Amino acid sequence: MTVSYRAALAAPALLGLASGAAIAAGDLSRQTPIEVTVELGAPGKHEFTPKQLRFETGKLYKLILRNSSNDPHYFTSHAFSQMVWTRKAQVTQQRDGKSVTLAEFKGAMREIEVYPGYTAEWWLVPVAAGKASDLRCDIKGADGKTHAELGMTGEIIIE
Numbered sequence: 001m002t003v004s005y006r007a008a009l010a011a012p013a014l015l016g017l018a019s020g021a022a023i024a025a026g027d028l029s030r031q032t033p034i035e036v037t038v039e040l041g042a043p044g045k046h047e048f049t050p051k052q053l054r055f056e057t058g059k060l061y062k063l064i065l066r067n068s069s070n071d072p073h074y075f076t077s078h079a080f081s082q083m084v085w086t087r088k089a090q091v092t093q094q095r096d097g098k099s100v101t102l103a104e105f106k107g108a109m110r111e112i113e114v115y116p117g118y119t120a121e122w123w124l125v126p127v128a129a130g131k132a133s134d135l136r137c138d139i140k141g142a143d144g145k146t147h148a149e150l151g152m153t154g155e156i157i158i159e
């Protein structure tokens with residue numbers, strides 16, 4: 001009993017040392033994120049600003065999707081979602097001039113919809129290089145046209 005207790009204690013201690021070194025060298029999710037902000041529309045305008053986004057593989061990004069317009073907007077790119085690993089997505093809100101996190105989502109992400117006046121963050125690490133030309137917002141306006149048809153499209157390049 002005593003022996004196995006000691007062994008159980010010693011093993012995690014040794015593992016802890018070993019994995020501590022491994023985390024410092026190789027855990028890409030623990031990097032300080034590079035912030036990239038995309039404006040989803042503006043009052044009276046359906047467009048992504050900027051329209052072209054650039055990322056590098058192996059770096060942690062905080063992709064900030066800010067909607068200052070009066071309409072909900074999607075950030076949809078199936079191709080992009082296949083080239084990144086998602087650490088988390090979270091919903092934040094400004095309170096007394098400070099950004100407060102309201103919710104966090106873990107798991108693979110396909111698209112994010114952000115409602116008027118709010119911001120969402122997609123924390124991700126690009127894992128494959130390539131071009132995603134399918135960034136768009138498919139929300140349909142009162143005129144029957146999608147925001148993408150009105151110009152809300154974009155391109156994402158991963159180097």
Ligand SMILES: [Cu+2]
Pocket residue numbers: 041046071072073074137138139147152
């Ligand atoms: Cu839209």
